[in-house]
Amino acid sequence: MEANKVVVKFKDQKMMKGTTSDFFPNKNQFHLDVMNEEVLNIQVEDLKAIFFVKDYAGNKDRQKAYVDELTGTGRKMQVDFSDGESIIGYTLGYSPDRQGFYLTPADEGGNNIRIFVVKSATEKTAFL
Numbered sequence: 099m100e101a102n103k104v105v106v107k108f109k110d111q112k113m114m115k116g117t118t119s120d121f122f123p124n125k126n127q128f129h130l131d132v133m134n135e136e137v138l139n140i141q142v143e144d145l146k147a148i149f150f151v152k153d154y155a156g157n158k159d160r161q162k163a164y165v166d167e168l169t170g171t172g173r174k175m176q177v178d179f180s181d182g183e184s185i186i187g188y189t190l191g192y193s194p195d196r197q198g199f200y201l202t203p204a205d206e207g208g209n210n211i212r213i214f215v216v217k218s219a220t221e222k223t224a225f226l
Contacts, residue, residue: 105149105156106130106140109219111181114138115154123191123198123214142197146179146219149210156209171202177215178222185213186226 101117108114114132121128130138133154172190179185187201198216217223 101131103151103154104130105151105154107146107149108144109146109180109216110144118148121148121214123196123200126197142216143218145216146181147198147216148214150212150214151209152211153209174204174226175201176222176224176226177201177220180219180221185215187213192223 101119102121104116104118104121106114106116114130116130116132116138118128118130126143127139127141130140132138171188173188173192175187175189175192177185177187185201185203186205187203189199189201192199194217196217198214201213201215203210203213215223
């Protein structure tokens with residue numbers, strides 16, 4: 099299985115970059131191969147979100163633009179995290195009974211390909 103480039107953000111604001119090839123949304127843990135070649139066991143419930151990224155550098159100065167209308171990606175949704183961050187995207191698999199869900203960012207020009215949102219790290223989720 100091909101490894102995915104990810105940026106993992108924890109509820110305590112800690113962040114790690116690396117790759118994973120065994121993350122599944124219905125599992126409670128996965129392995130993260132961090133940049134120094136150490137493999138860590140990550141508990142999903144400790145996370146805010148897993149960002150599947152194009153590259154690790156990103157662009158912190160880029161202004162987000164949530165104007166892209168994407169087809170075939172599900173319902174448009176706004177996610178407000180407990181730490182104050184908000185993201186707008188599309189989801190095909192939101193269920194309030196699951197530990198999290200995938201969100202395809204409405205900002206196609208950003209660095210995130212998709213995001214796995216951990217539901218316990220959100221303050222509010224709303225369909226737009």
